[in-house]
Amino acid sequence: MPELPETETIARDLDGALRGAVVRSVELLRTDVLRPRAALARFRALQEARIARVWRRAKSIVIDCGDRALVVTPRFTGALLLDGTPDDTYTCLRFTLRDGRLLRYHDVRRLGSVALLDAPALAAWDAGLGPEPLDPALTTERFSGIIRASRRAVKTILMDQRRLAGVGNIYANEALWRAGIRPTARGASITRARLAALLEALRAVLTESIALRGTTFRDFRDAYGGRGGFAAHLQVYGRAGEPCTRCGAPLRATHALEGRQTVWCAGCQR
Ligand SMILES: [Zn+2]
Structure with missing residues (x-):
């Protein structure tokens, strides 16, 4: 998607x-x-x-x-x-x-x-939509306020378009892995310092993917029918059961959050 x-x-x-x-x-x-x-x-x-x-x-x-x-x-x-x-x-x-x-x-x-x-x-x-993650007007204070205002799982909050716009399952999984945050952690329980790292990770993964014209995992095609080049750079999405590239532990998967596949590393996401 x-x-x-x-x-x-x-x-x-x-x-x-x-x-x-x-x-x-x-x-x-x-x-x-x-x-x-x-x-x-x-x-x-x-x-x-x-x-x-x-x-x-x-x-x-x-x-x-x-x-x-x-x-x-x-x-x-x-x-x-x-x-x-x-x-x-x-x-x-x-x-x-x-x-x-x-x-x-x-x-x-x-x-x-x-x-x-x-x-x-x-x-x-x-x-009716939340702020854009790449908009410089979204400060770390505002971002951490959005996440910490909810007791839901941080991954669910990231994907809620009314709170933050544009992030779906692929980039929520990837940003949480990069920031070392477990997807099921409750928003309200995450420190501001860790949320500053999460915003930085989210911006980095989105920017890198834009530079490669996005991720074609299955269906995405650009306006000329071409495929995006970021799929080869995914660290967790689509890699359940494979070793974590950071710590070597096998990546785990669950459908417990909103019915979407969450992939994370129990070794290095806390
Ligand atoms: Zn790991």
Whole structure:
């Protein structure tokens, strides 16, 4: 599932490719990805709109078109693909640009979503999300305040988009391993010094992954259908049972937190 680095990769590519382009037509082939479903007719308003900017917020790609924004959240198998990628039966939404290029939202399992929001709706959506981990305005004090305000497991808090935006299962597992913090540790019980180390680890792993265009573990594809290069650098995610690269103990796995696979090292995460 695309998290912050994967979504950032898509947004940066599309911003470079689409800024200033004009939408000639919009075709809706599978409407069940639209949020809300009733928004169908509103998509016609995108015809002749100029794309001003493409950016990322949390795990969504935001395409600013005139006075509206298209918010695409790929979730498990969604992808925003630009020209040159083969069209097929999983295309849900297709934009033809005035210059002849095609932009498609493709989603095999159709668990992703596409919403068309006006400015107040976009602001309300944005306000419901936590701060961005790479935003310098997120100080260590604010970050430790977010984690320490909850008695839930630190990994669960990291992945809660209302508290912190953009972090999912891959980078929560990796950052906690780097910081030497056990994923089940309760937020309120972790010292500020250890949380400062966690924020640093989180920023490092996200930045390194962005530089390699994200992690393709299974499904993630960038806007040109390419794979991310960070999977080879994962230390815990997908490595249950293998030795910890820091201390040699076998990595353990559980599904006890939110039903997602947590992988950690009992030897060096406390
Ligand atoms: Zn270890």
